[in-house]
Amino acid sequence: MRDRECKYLQDFAEEPAGEREMLGSWMKLAAALVLGLTAFGPLHAGTLEVSSPDGNITVAVSDEGGHATYTVSYGGEVVMEPARLGLLFADHHGFEDGLEIRGTADVTTTDETWEQPWGERRLVRNHYNELRVGFIPKEGPARAMVVAFRVFDTGLGFRYELLPTEALAGDIRITDELTQFSIGGDADAWWTPSRQFNRYEYIYRTGKAAVVDDAHTPVTFRQPNGLHISIHEAALVDYSGMSLLALRPGSFEAELRAGSDGIKVHTKAPFKSPWRTIQIAPDAPGLINSDIILNLNEPNKLGDVSWVEPGKYVGIWWAMHIRERTWGNDGIHGATTEETKRYIDFAAEHGFSGVLVEGWNIGWDGDWFNNGELFNFTQAYPDFDIEELGAYALSKGVRLIGHHETSGNIANYEAQMEDAFDLYERVGVRQVKTGYVADAGDLVRYDDDGVKQYEWHDSQFQVGHHLRVVEAAAKRKISINAHEPVKDTGLRRTYPNWMTREGARGMEFNAWGTPPNPPEHISILAYTRMLSGPMDFTPGIFNLRPNEKPPVREDMQRGDASNRPQTTLAKQLALYVVLYSPLQMAADLPEHYEERMDAFQFIKDVEADWEDSIALQGEVGEYVAIARQGRESKEWFLGAVTDATPRELLIPLDFLEEGKSYTAQIYRDGANAHWDTNPYDYVIEEMQVTSASKLDAALASSGGIAVRFVPN
Numbered sequence: 001m002r003d004r005e006c007k008y009l010q011d012f013a014e015e016p017a018g019e020r021e022m023l024g025s026w027m028k029l030a031a032a033l034v035l036g037l038t039a040f041g042p043l044h045a046g047t048l049e050v051s052s053p054d055g056n057i058t059v060a061v062s063d064e065g066g067h068a069t070y071t072v073s074y075g076g077e078v079v080m081e082p083a084r085l086g087l088l089f090a091d092h093h094g095f096e097d098g099l100e101i102r103g104t105a106d107v108t109t110t111d112e113t114w115e116q117p118w119g120e121r122r123l124v125r126n127h128y129n130e131l132r133v134g135f136i137p138k139e140g141p142a143r144a145m146v147v148a149f150r151v152f153d154t155g156l157g158f159r160y161e162l163l164p165t166e167a168l169a170g171d172i173r174i175t176d177e178l179t180q181f182s183i184g185g186d187a188d189a190w191w192t193p194s195r196q197f198n199r200y201e202y203i204y205r206t207g208k209a210a211v212v213d214d215a216h217t218p219v220t221f222r223q224p225n226g227l228h229i230s231i232h233e234a235a236l237v238d239y240s241g242m243s244l245l246a247l248r249p250g251s252f253e254a255e256l257r258a259g260s261d262g263i264k265v266h267t268k269a270p271f272k273s274p275w276r277t278i279q280i281a282p283d284a285p286g287l288i289n290s291d292i293i294l295n296l297n298e299p300n301k302l303g304d305v306s307w308v309e310p311g312k313y314v315g316i317w318w319a320m321h322i323r324e325r326t327w328g329n330d331g332i333h334g335a336t337t338e339e340t341k342r343y344i345d346f347a348a349e350h351g352f353s354g355v356l357v358e359g360w361n362i363g364w365d366g367d368w369f370n371n372g373e374l375f376n377f378t379q380a381y382p383d384f385d386i387e388e389l390g391a392y393a394l395s396k397g398v399r400l401i402g403h404h405e406t407s408g409n410i411a412n413y414e415a416q417m418e419d420a421f422d423l424y425e426r427v428g429v430r431q432v433k434t435g436y437v438a439d440a441g442d443l444v445r446y447d448d449d450g451v452k453q454y455e456w457h458d459s460q461f462q463v464g465h466h467l468r469v470v471e472a473a474a475k476r477k478i479s480i481n482a483h484e485p486v487k488d489t490g491l492r493r494t495y496p497n498w499m500t501r502e503g504a505r506g507m508e509f510n511a512w513g514t515p516p517n518p519p520e521h522i523s524i525l526a527y528t529r530m531l532s533g534p535m536d537f538t539p540g541i542f543n544l545r546p547n548e549k550p551p552v553r554e555d556m557q558r559g560d561a562s563n564r565p566q567t568t569l570a571k572q573l574a575l576y577v578v579l580y581s582p583l584q585m586a587a588d589l590p591e592h593y594e595e596r597m598d599a600f601q602f603i604k605d606v607e608a609d610w611e612d613s614i615a616l617q618g619e620v621g622e623y624v625a626i627a628r629q630g631r632e633s634k635e636w637f638l639g640a641v642t643d644a645t646p647r648e649l650l651i652p653l654d655f656l657e658e659g660k661s662y663t664a665q666i667y668r669d670g671a672n673a674h675w676d677t678n679p680y681d682y683v684i685e686e687m688q689v690t691s692a693s694k695l696d697a698a699l700a701s702s703g704g705i706a707v708r709f710v711p712n
């Protein structure tokens, strides 16, 4: 035992400076174990506390009754009642009962600012107080669990760390994580159901916390006192995803997604779990104005990432969703050389950096959803000349954006992945969209004995797969945009080439979803899914009734006419500011944009990478207004959207630089606009403003406003 620990402490001593602070308490705990656990007497009454730098949030950690618990207060009031912590293992004694707090009560402070290569803001302040609490069971083999708490002004994170003692030697198989969250049944909740076939792609449910049974995170709550709380996780690496399973009405336990062998996590000590995060804000925009998730991730591991290029793109994509073209090669194939050139020309003319092409490679004919093993990632259909198109795009200052649909057959994809990225690298591709269309729980892998197994999209296996893809891509200076992904937990900080992803209902549901995304969808997304990170929602549909066009062929009947974006056109523009993604698509067909070039101008002007972002106003499920400053132009942009209720917002423009005057280019709903009856009623106008001005924004039913501020 001593040898293992010495080795471990040596390893730890070699960690970079950032880790050194935690070393002190680790060493004391390790020493306590070596000395038979007696050197460290239990701490006073068994309760330790740590508060946020501004003092508003306090976490009290206790071992009362032999259980590890934490309690969260805000402004001196308890807002999350005592909730349990702990871990259970298949082959080792776990951490549940008979626990005592040992170690130090020292609170350390970190206050640093780091720079994002791209993001919602360039400079991120990471300011927190940390308390590391050691829990040691009074009985059984000697073992220690440290729970590290970091408390920020906008919430907190905590994670489990295990020491490599003899009692925890060998493979550790986690059968249960006992972490609980006490919200209170009376809180309002916005969530999507977990462990359902459509992965994360559900219409948000709205109701009391008491009726939430099994929810994906981030899940957002509003307590009767008005406090907003969002529960999620950060740095999900080599662990399985967590959903919130109701224990009692309004109180939840972390439910880890089990692997095909029934085990939730395979690991070894030393070990650190992902962070469990609790964002806390007095109002809804406060949830958006928090960087907790990023701050709890490790710094960039890839070194120079100047090749990761945010930008806007068009693509051969919506045409398939509205049944004008097909992915497969059957006469109206979308991904032809000729059609791709048309998109490249359009991109070059209007300043887009990329052209996504789906359906270019062998495997789409027939039932692609169920035949992932047929996808070939290096062989193009005969009517798609990838080499020529790569060169053609580059000659026009544009790059192809690649596409790898796997249909969830991970084994087939991993076998071809290196070659597939080599090909894309050779033809100048810098971004690849991946896809995992398969029912939840149906990802295919073969185990060590060659036996076929099915895994969840948020399993430890798939979490590992995503990082294998991201690392293979990084070697070729390629960035990833994953669809049907595991949820975002901020890993873009560590792997800046993992740029964006889907992981919620995007625009595609407005082509064929039954029902399509409802008018309140964006005003919920902004305060739930978007808290986890960027989303490739693919905004900018200009033909708002696509299914009313006649079918292009007898066997290509369009979807139901009710399948359409349930928004005004001005709201489509506002999405470019409201929904953050460093890769932002102009999703409609070139010919639909050509019909409304005046409105298209906003999409041409808006940036996809930001110097700063500020959520200004809003209520979950009702409306949201966000301002962002372009990283390159330093121009400010503003976007606001509402649900089905029309509303008039008065938005102070105090984010603008004081003393400067600006021309506001405004794209807004017209007086008679309504998403259903009159979606194309929009007005484009200019106005002179300063930081002292207030913008009077009248939003129609499911309407929006988009503004560009050009300094005079």
Ligand code: NOJ
Pocket: 317, 358, 405, 435, 437, 483, 484, 502, 508
């Ligand atoms: C689902 C993705 O979300 C969509 O964007 C893509 O076009 C299809 N899968 C086909 O890969």
Ligand code: CA
Pocket: 201, 483, 484, 502, 508
């Ligand atoms: Ca999807």
